[in-house]
Amino acid sequence: MGDLLDLLAVWMPRQRWYGTKGRDPQLTLVADWPLDDADARLLLVRDDAVQPAIVYQVPVAVRDEGTVLPGSLIGPAAEGQVWADATTDDAFTAALYSWVTVGGEVGEAQNGFIGIALASPEQRPATKVTARVLSGEQSNTSLIFRPDEGDEGAPVICKLFRQVNPGINPDVELQSALAAGGAAFVPAAIGEVRGSWITPENVPVSGSLAFAQEFFEGVEDAWRVALDAAAAADDFAARAYALGASVAGMHVALAEQFPTVEPDAADRAAVVGAWERRLAIALAEVPQLEPYADRIREVYAAAAEAAWPKLQRVHGDLHLGQVLDTPRNGWVLLDFEGEPLRPIHERLKPDVAVRDVAGMLRSFDYVSGAVADDDGAAVRAWVIAAQQAFLQGYAETAGRAPDDHDPLLAAFELDKAVYEAIYETRNRPDWVGIPLAAIGRLAPLG
Numbered sequence: 001m002g003d004l005l006d007l008l009a010v011w012m013p014r015q016r017w018y019g020t021k022g023r024d025p026q027l028t029l030v031a032d033w034p035l036d037d038a039d040a041r042l043l044l045v046r047d048d049a050v051q052p053a054i055v056y057q058v059p060v061a062v063r064d065e066g067t068v069l070p071g072s073l074i075g076p077a078a079e080g081q082v083w084a085d086a087t088t089d090d091a092f093t094a095a096l097y098s099w100v101t102v103g104g105e106v107g108e109a110q111n112g113f114i115g116i117a118l119a120s121p122e123q124r125p126a127t128k129v130t131a132r133v134l135s136g137e138q139s140n141t142s143l144i145f146r147p148d149e150g151d152e153g154a155p156v157i158c159k160l161f162r163q164v165n166p167g168i169n170p171d172v173e174l175q176s177a178l179a180a181g182g183a184a185f186v187p188a189a190i191g192e193v194r195g196s197w198i199t200p201e202n203v204p205v206s207g208s209l210a211f212a213q214e215f216f217e218g219v220e221d222a223w224r225v226a227l228d229a230a231a232a233a234d235d236f237a238a239r240a241y242a243l244g245a246s247v248a249g250m251h252v253a254l255a256e257q258f259p260t261v262e263p264d265a266a267d268r269a270a271v272v273g274a275w276e277r278r279l280a281i282a283l284a285e286v287p288q289l290e291p292y293a294d295r296i297r298e299v300y301a302a303a304a305e306a307a308w309p310k311l312q313r314v315h316g317d318l319h320l321g322q323v324l325d326t327p328r329n330g331w332v333l334l335d336f337e338g339e340p341l342r343p344i345h346e347r348l349k350p351d352v353a354v355r356d357v358a359g360m361l362r363s364f365d366y367v368s369g370a371v372a373d374d375d376g377a378a379v380r381a382w383v384i385a386a387q388q389a390f391l392q393g394y395a396e397t398a399g400r401a402p403d404d405h406d407p408l409l410a411a412f413e414l415d416k417a418v419y420e421a422i423y424e425t426r427n428r429p430d431w432v433g434i435p436l437a438a439i440g441r442l443a444p445l446g
């Protein structure tokens with residue numbers, strides 16, 4: 001296994017889902033489950049390059065040289081054979097599909113995993129399918145299972161969580177509950193995989209490994225729809241209003257299905273502390289922010305003194321790219337994992353729902369940064385109209401909405417823009433001007 005860990009230490013940093021770019025992985029094997037049916041292995045590998053350490057899920061298989069796709073090649077194994085990333089391997093994907101649509105068990109109760117089928121009788125997944133890895137910038141690896149010709153079943157998307165944390169992943173927890181409660185604004189749940197393992201410190205842990213949902217074939221996400229509409233100067237008010245109503249419907253349902261709490265001083269201090277910590281990281285990584293630091297802190301201080309609503313579970317990383325435009329269900333919300341740069345224990349707590357509203361307002365603002373326009377004025381007007389319509393749609397369904405002078409909304413918008421300044425500096429430096437311009441507007445210098 002030593003050799004394979006050495007190979008993974010070179011291969012993993014080249015993967016989009018590897019979370020700590022720029023550092024050499026320090027890998028330890030946490031679990032190694034043989035998958036006899038697939039002639040493959042499911043590994044959990046801990047990386048101590050950062051603290052707290054990150055546990056990654058890495059399915060692998062030994063295959064004949066020359067039979068593996070170049071992007072899936074991890075490195076040499078025995079004579080004439082190679083280690084491969086099994087997410088592109090037919091035998092592994094067939095096993096995964098069976099765990100989430102039929103169920104199954106591998107290993108033991110404290111050192112293995114179970115597949116749980118969740119589909120309702122109306123949502124009959126196909127029997128014979130062909131798998132394809134979803135391409136694109138992703139924090140996880142998603143597989144699409146399409147029915148083979150003649151199979152009447154529905155297509156399925158299955159997300160294999162690459163970073164594995166203790167506890168049920170909020171993506172699974174929240175979306176399964178919403179779907180079970182009859183919500184049309186999330187995809188139907190098809191199945192999940194839960195693992196149990198013993199940490200190197202001998203602590204038993206359980207966590208989500210995969211989540212499968214109904215796949216909406218051939219639809220666009222709201223980011224693409226909004227970009228096209230803004231570029232064509234199409235009126236987006238009705239669509240933005242409907243999106244506001246879907247987001248509010250999600251908040252109402254989450255508040256009904258999960259506990260809510262009146263925020264006390266400690267809850268407020270935790271949120272304000274997270275804003276300040278993030279600002280400190282941003283100031284260290286994005287020097288252009290320095291002139292705004294005091295103004296940003298004033299906005300946070302005003303929000304800390306304002307009235308706060310009850311805390312509740314939220315989406316946590318809502319933006320237009322997390323929304324699908326579906327003919328059958330209207331706007332459908334995805335990816336309830338929360339912000340990938342935020343610690344998991346913070347993402348699991350009841351939170352301020354305004355965080356999601358701020359995320360969507362920021363996302364509309366990104367449209368003006370991404371669409372070329374002669375003087376910028378027309379696209380800016382489009383953005384403001386979309387933001388206002390979104391807030392109206394939200395208010396109509398939620399029965400209340402932050403207005404655009406709400407101190408809490410202002411602080412969450414700034415916090416999101418600060419997060420984006422870090423995210424863009426690390427991942428897409430050409431885009432950092434978008435959050436920086438927003439910070440200039442949200443915290444104008446005197």
Ligand SMILES: Nc1ncnc2c1ncn2[C@@H]1O[C@H](COP(=O)(O)OP(=O)(O)O)[C@@H](O)[C@H]1O
Pocket residue numbers: 134137138139140141142157159187213214215216217221321322324334335337
């Ligand atoms: N149920 C679905 N139907 C159609 N497309 C989907 C579905 N779920 C996810 N997608 C597509 O996959 C992309 C990535 O999914 P997401 O849940 O955001 O993964 P990640 O956590 O890796 O970012 C989405 O932006 C969307 O384009």
Ligand SMILES: O=P(O)(O)O[C@H]1O[C@H](CO)[C@@H](O[C@H]2O[C@H](CO)[C@@H](O)[C@H](O)[C@H]2O)[C@H](O)[C@H]1O
Pocket residue numbers: 137138139223317319320321335339340359362363364366420423
């Ligand atoms: O989809 P993820 O959970 O990986 O989210 C991360 O990447 C997003 C970019 O893909 C990033 O979103 C930012 O850019 C979007 C346009 O590409 C924009 O609509 C969002 O408002 C903006 O925040 C997101 O912040 C990051 O967590």
